[in-house]
Amino acid sequence: MDTPRYTDLVQSLPANVPFVGPEEQERARGAPFAARLGANENIFGPSPSAIAAMRAEADNVWKYGDPSSHDLRIALAKAMNVAAESILVGEGIDGLLGNLVRLLIGPGDAVVTSDGAYPTFNYHVAGFGGALHKVPYREDHEDLGALIARAQDVDAKLIYLANPDNPMGSWHSGADIVAALDHLPEGCLLLLDEAYVEFAPEGTAAPVAGDDPRVIRMRTFSKAYGMAGARIGYAIGAPDLIRNFDKIRNHFGMSRMAQVGALAAFRDVEWLADIQAKVAVARNTIARIAAENGLAALPSATNFVAVDCGRDGDFARAVLAALVARGVFVRMPFVAPQDRCIRISCGRPEDMEVLARALPEALAEARG
Amino acid sequence: MDTPRYTDLVQSLPANVPFVGPEEQERARGAPFAARLGANENIFGPSPSAIAAMRAEADNVWKYGDPSSHDLRIALAKAMNVAAESILVGEGIDGLLGNLVRLLIGPGDAVVTSDGAYPTFNYHVAGFGGALHKVPYREDHEDLGALIARAQDVDAKLIYLANPDNPMGSWHSGADIVAALDHLPEGCLLLLDEAYVEFAPEGTAAPVAGDDPRVIRMRTFSKAYGMAGARIGYAIGAPDLIRNFDKIRNHFGMSRMAQVGALAAFRDVEWLADIQAKVAVARNTIARIAAENGLAALPSATNFVAVDCGRDGDFARAVLAALVARGVFVRMPFVAPQDRCIRISCGRPEDMEVLARALPEALAEARG
Known part of the structure; x- marks a missing residue:
């Protein structure tokens, strides 16, 4: 009999975790992200x-x-x-x-x-x-x-x-x-x-x-x-x-x-209103960057935008990997057909500029 | 069928909670505690x-x-x-x-x-x-x-x-x-x-x-x-x-x-050593205050001292209630024969003075 004795339920559970944190990705790649746009955090910060x-x-x-x-x-x-x-x-x-x-x-x-x-x-x-x-x-x-x-x-x-x-x-x-x-x-x-x-x-x-x-x-x-x-x-x-x-x-x-x-x-409440306005601007910026690259941004009621990469999940995953390799932390839906998209959190103008520079290269790399 | 449907286990659980927080006690008594010595917090604070x-x-x-x-x-x-x-x-x-x-x-x-x-x-x-x-x-x-x-x-x-x-x-x-x-x-x-x-x-x-x-x-x-x-x-x-x-x-x-x-x-590590020294002093102070009131402090390897009130649990509970009424937040063991004691966290000299003033009165009240 081994120690400890887990419940049957625990023994049946997989060891995988829902999300890998950006810090762990940074340690793995040996460099910090230039833009942290993957966890729908509010980069504008609190009041x-x-x-x-x-x-x-x-x-x-x-x-x-x-x-x-x-x-x-x-x-x-x-x-x-x-x-x-x-x-x-x-x-x-x-x-x-x-x-x-x-x-x-x-x-x-x-x-x-x-x-x-x-x-x-x-x-x-x-x-x-x-x-x-x-x-x-x-x-x-x-x-x-x-x-x-x-x-x-x-x-x-x-x-x-x-x-x-x-x-x-x-x-x-x-x-x-x-x-x-x-x-x-x-x-x-x-x-x-x-x-x-x-x-x-x-x-x-x-x-x-x-x-x-x-x-x-x-x-x-x-x-x-x-x-x-x-x-x-x-x-x-x-x-x-x-x-x-x-x-x-x-x-x-x-x-x-x-x-x-x-x-x-x-x-x-004033700070919240300011955040709401900044996020609305950033959503438009993400949509514009997407359009400049021939991609469609989905309508969003959140502080992130799903951007349709126009092909299948494998293609979107390649775009995501190429963005991550360029220091842009983003995530994406896990399931088809939503996984044709990547998900980009709203950021400050400087974060959006990092995205604007990296996306064309990432798309080119993904298109091979 | 009521909504929601709890698990059988949850339905069987009591609604009572392990501890009442001092803030809730303060709201109930309509005044803050003069000395917070009940939760074995480190009043000396962090580094x-x-x-x-x-x-x-x-x-x-x-x-x-x-x-x-x-x-x-x-x-x-x-x-x-x-x-x-x-x-x-x-x-x-x-x-x-x-x-x-x-x-x-x-x-x-x-x-x-x-x-x-x-x-x-x-x-x-x-x-x-x-x-x-x-x-x-x-x-x-x-x-x-x-x-x-x-x-x-x-x-x-x-x-x-x-x-x-x-x-x-x-x-x-x-x-x-x-x-x-x-x-x-x-x-x-x-x-x-x-x-x-x-x-x-x-x-x-x-x-x-x-x-x-x-x-x-x-x-x-x-x-x-x-x-x-x-x-x-x-x-x-x-x-x-x-x-x-x-x-x-x-x-x-x-x-x-x-x-x-x-x-x-x-x-x-220097701050920790300083805390350890201050706690050792406070343990001695609590033991001295106990002795001055005819009570015995138990040896302690922690930042609190169990003080034997010398009678049964009802008496110790009365002492505790009288201390709380005097603005001294303390707790005590729940089970006999340990419930002959009250448990007093180590504090600063000013906290210990509050205790020293309140304890004789609390004992007198408990002895009725």
Whole structure:
């Protein structure tokens, strides 16, 4: 008998990881990236008041963070017009996703997502033994009707929907999502990942009541608020669902600096508006660079743009590899036919210039 | 059918949480604590170079942290003379504990700990459905022989041992622990929680080989390094065990500020020595204050002291309540006969003065 004795589930899990970090790629290539446009980080950074708050809080880092994230939770609840009991602050959406899956999904339980949607969600479902059912995208949009129909077929406990979508940047109206809730099978929760919603047109955020038991929304300070490295996000759901997280979550898991930084970032609405404007400009810049190279940029409601490389996945992977070799960190969809695209995060003018210089060469190399 | 549908395990879990945070107690009492001596935080704070590193890194908070925590892992491995593949950096020991339990423990799997040891470990075991078996302390020490004997009896997959112990502050020599490894039942992993080991006498840290598959050690930057609010700790274990965490951990879960702060803190060996000296002074101060009030302080190898209140648990709970009412945040053991004690964290001279003023009144009130 070997030590240790893993669970059967753990023994069955693959050792591969959802994403390789850019730092590891930099160590492998022996040089830093010239443009970091692969993880949909907000290169424009967080509000200066968030940075100032985190710096000031460094003096208090000897204290554990407040396990209830009280001040931030109250501010979020007030702004969203829901009860504080409907808000859970957690270690980024990735952490919240893992805990939600753990609450609902055991070996064999059915879950539905789109084929090519967020791999980290799939990782968590596999990690708790869930049976993942995938429906294809429809014209580069997550297909809400098909997701619900499949959930009905397989008696799913959970549907994953990102709105706006990653990696395609497409979106549905919040009203359409709310209308779809009435068609959800009984006993099926909709997990609505709104990580990018602050970049989306008015009307994209789903106007869900705070006590609606059919849906849990997740948002983050990693994207529009520019704090990916602080690890903080939040869920909005019915109080009973939120309370159940208390049975399993890491109560003292929050960084104090993340808590105060997020609160300051959330309050700086002018900075957010400025970020939204800068991202809109960068989306247009990416579309222009794509067009100059004979490629088509897909419409985007996020801080990244999927650029259609015009051929198959192998070609797009070659373009991506050639960009990475030229110091441009980008990623791409994993699944056909979305993998005809590469996914480029919005950046500053200097980042966009690096892209503009590298893309023609990368395309030439990929065309061989 | 209600939405959502929780797993049977989640439905069976209690809604109570391991600890109430001091901030929540402060909100309930409507006033801040005058001395924060309940969570074994390091009031002396982290190295100034750690604070400076975190402040500087705030500018980079828009980037996700390196999922492999490469630089810190290399530094830790070098200092401990183990392979980098034996080190895993994670979101504090609490986070690492949860992932370790998840790797090994499914419904009904046996786990052994001491009755009254770390409640958060028990919380994780319950959270994955494990069957927790408890052995009593022996003269206020965790009883290594009894833990191993019970593990043999119940075919345990995991034993929890904190060395030094929390909440009693007692300790075993590292040599005794290494010797005990030879008596571990086959298929049973020893989880050695060394959260407080930097405060302990020379020879307390267990000199375990980095590739020994029988034991996993956990350490933290929350205690001696003064960074509880940054959420960073590490595990040292056989490379195969460490690799298995990659199947389930939150790869992008680390704060960038925690990563750079921990590295700077770890390098500042002079600051650590200064903290060790200050904590030793404070332990003596707590013992003196206890003696002045006719109470006995237990020997401690940690940054807290268990003070024997001389009667039963109800009396100690009354003393604790009276201290809390006087603005002194302290905690105490949960289980008899250890619950005859209150547990007081080491603090600065001004914190110790608050304690010295409050304790006689609290005792008088408890004696009624």
